[in-house]
Amino acid sequence: MKRKNFSGSEMQAANAMTVSPTGHLTEQIGQVTLLAFQETPSVSRFQKLMDDRDLLSSSDINIAADEEKDCILSQDFFCTPDYITPDGQLISNCFDSNKDNVPCPKSPEKSKISRSKRYRQEEVPHDILDTVLPCHQQNEDHATDSLEYEDDRLGKTLIDEVTQKKKYVSQSAVALRCRVMPPPCIKNPYLSETVMQDLDIFGNQRSKCTGFFPSVTGGDGGSRYRTDFHEIEQIGFGNFSRVFKVLKRIDGCLYAVKYSIRQLHQNTERRRALMEVQALAALGSHENIVGYYSSWFENEQLYIQMELCDRSLSLHTNPPMSTEKVLAAMYQIAKALQFMHERGIAHLDVKPDNIYMKNGVYKLGDFGFATLLNRTLPVDEGDARYMPPEILNENYEYLDKVDIFSLGVAVYELLKGSPLPDSGTQLLNLREGKIPLLPGHSMQLQNLLKMMLDPVPVRRPSAKKLLENPIFDRVRRSNTST
Numbered sequence: 263m264k265r266k267n268f269s270g271s272e273m274q275a276a277n278a279m280t281v282s283p284t285g286h287l288t289e290q291i292g293q294v295t296l297l298a299f300q301e302t303p304s305v306s307r308f309q310k311l312m313d314d315r316d317l318l319s320s321s322d323i324n325i326a327a328d329e330e331k332d333c334i335l336s337q338d339f340f341c342t343p344d345y346i347t348p349d350g351q352l353i354s355n356c357f358d359s360n361k362d363n364v365p366c367p368k369s370p371e372k373s374k375i376s377r378s379k380r381y382r383q384e385e386v387p388h389d390i391l392d393t394v395l396p397c398h399q400q401n402e403d404h405a406t407d408s409l410e411y412e413d414d415r416l417g418k419t420l421i422d423e424v425t426q427k428k429k430y431v432s433q434s435a436v437a438l439r440c441r442v443m444p445p446p447c448i449k450n451p452y453l454s455e456t457v458m459q460d461l462d463i464f465g466n467q468r469s470k471c472t473g474f475f476p477s478v479t480g481g482d483g484g485s486r487y488r489t490d491f492h493e494i495e496q497i498g499f500g501n502f503s504r505v506f507k508v509l510k511r512i513d514g515c516l517y518a519v520k521y522s523i524r525q526l527h528q529n530t531e532r533r534r535a536l537m538e539v540q541a542l543a544a545l546g547s548h549e550n551i552v553g554y555y556s557s558w559f560e561n562e563q564l565y566i567q568m569e570l571c572d573r574s575l576s577l578h579t580n581p582p583m584s585t586e587k588v589l590a591a592m593y594q595i596a597k598a599l600q601f602m603h604e605r606g607i608a609h610l611d612v613k614p615d616n617i618y619m620k621n622g623v624y625k626l627g628d629f630g631f632a633t634l635l636n637r638t639l640p641v642d643e644g645d646a647r648y649m650p651p652e653i654l655n656e657n658y659e660y661l662d663k664v665d666i667f668s669l670g671v672a673v674y675e676l677l678k679g680s681p682l683p684d685s686g687t688q689l690l691n692l693r694e695g696k697i698p699l700l701p702g703h704s705m706q707l708q709n710l711l712k713m714m715l716d717p718v719p720v721r722r723p724s725a726k727k728l729l730e731n732p733i734f735d736r737v738r739r740s741n742t743s744t
């Protein structure tokens with residue numbers, strides 16, 4: 263059985279830990295990255311604020327401590343650029359170190375800071391409806407307020423609406439519109455031809471929201487998938503997931519996004535599902551492994567953003583391949599396997615459906631069963647039709663050789679040109695190393711298949727050994743000449 267389910271607190275913990283592309287482990291509070299604090303001038307303000315709080319009298323501290331038990335820090339307080347809300351943009355500017363000492367036109371009389379955590383609608387002070395704080399004061403006051411008011415957004419929206427009333431459309435209304443409508447797609451000028459020329463995805467009515475950074479609407483609890491991507495069409499489905507061709511709004515490039523069909527409620531399910539992206543991320547880039555970009559949980563489903571390939575080699579959707587192409591696919595997937603095995607990872611679900619093609623290059627995908635060769639991670643077998651006899655007997659000693667067996671069955675299927683049945687004598691024969699003759703194919707190739715399908719795992723060639731076989735001389739030559 264394949265993986266995938268996790269629950270509340272462990273899920274939050276999983277979400278809270280992210281490894282950055284540079285290898286830094288960063289901790290996240292909701293969607294606010296502490297790393298951003300370390301890199302922005304707001305750090306000193308945060309520190310100052312904390313220091314100022316230290317100067318409060320002890321009774322203040324006690325009151326504050328009691329209140330803080332239930333207090334959630336406002337996202338506006340953090341003001342990290344990625345997640346700033348449209349309402350928070352003014353504050354963001356004030357956090358800019360270059361503007362620290364630039365006074366804004368009018369200063370309000372803000373005599374006393376209320377200790378109430380939340381402005382009620384009727385409590386919004388009327389004097390600040392007419393005036394704008396000096397940037398530095400507003401900055402500090404806001405920071406203090408943010409600690410003390412759990413959520414002042416309602417009040418702030420009111421303030422914004424009054425101060426902006428002379429404008430034709432209030433900023434809040436625009437912000438609201440942008441939350442309802444996805445942000446515009448941005449064309450990538452570096453691409454020679456416009457992707458999706460025929461689709462109206464780059465502008466017209468959506469451009470009314472231009473100016474709001476596309477990821478903003480994803481920051482307030484909306485769908486990251488809908489906010490960041492424009493879905494074009496479904497391009498595949500498996501037993502566990504659906505795969506869509508999408509256009510990423512911000513970079514104008516096409517990707518594949520795969521998401522689990524079922525909601526992953528249990529921690530164990532989520533952990534298991536995460537193994538797929540963890541394997542992809544750990545492997546990094548290889549020409550014959552599908553590229554991985556990012557992943558996230560949304561609505562208790564795991565989303566994986568990947569390199570978009572043209573199609574899989576599934577015999578349900580493709581005509582039979584020439585021997586030459588099958589050999590090229592076999593060689594390239596063996597290269598992917600060698601790369602993985604050298605890094606201690608087994609795929610455990612090699613089959614034509616999980617081999618993709620892109621611009622004539624073959625790529626191994628679907629790492630949903632990937633595990634460690636040293637058996638320190640759970641082992642779930644992939645599609646039983648491609649599994650060697652030892653796996654069915656739960657002998658996991660040579661997991662790299664499991665991949666070699668599966669590749670052998672996949673190549674046999676591709677050469678034969680028709681999909682394998684789910685059960686029957688054909689499968690039993692293959693598992694016993696009895697390969698029916700493949701008319702029209704060289705004995706050299708059929709002997710190699712026989713070695714790959716040997717029922718004894720240690721007698722199967724390693725991926726490295728396989729690649730050295732002279733049968734690939736021609737493929738190697740054409741690979742080096744391109």
Ligand SMILES: Nc1ncnc2c1ncn2[C@@H]1O[C@H](COP(=O)(O)OP(=O)(O)OP(=O)(O)O)[C@@H](O)[C@H]1O
Pocket residue numbers: 497498499500501502503504505518520552568569570571572573574576615616618627628629630
């Ligand atoms: N990056 C991609 N580019 C193009 N098509 C893809 C990509 N990833 C997946 N697909 C298509 O979607 C199908 C299902 O994807 P995948 O095999 O990853 O899902 P799954 O639910 O894990 O499948 P399985 O049932 O085999 O375990 C693939 O067979 C392929 O046709």
Ligand SMILES: [Mg+2]
Pocket residue numbers: 500615616628
């Ligand atoms: Mg698959």
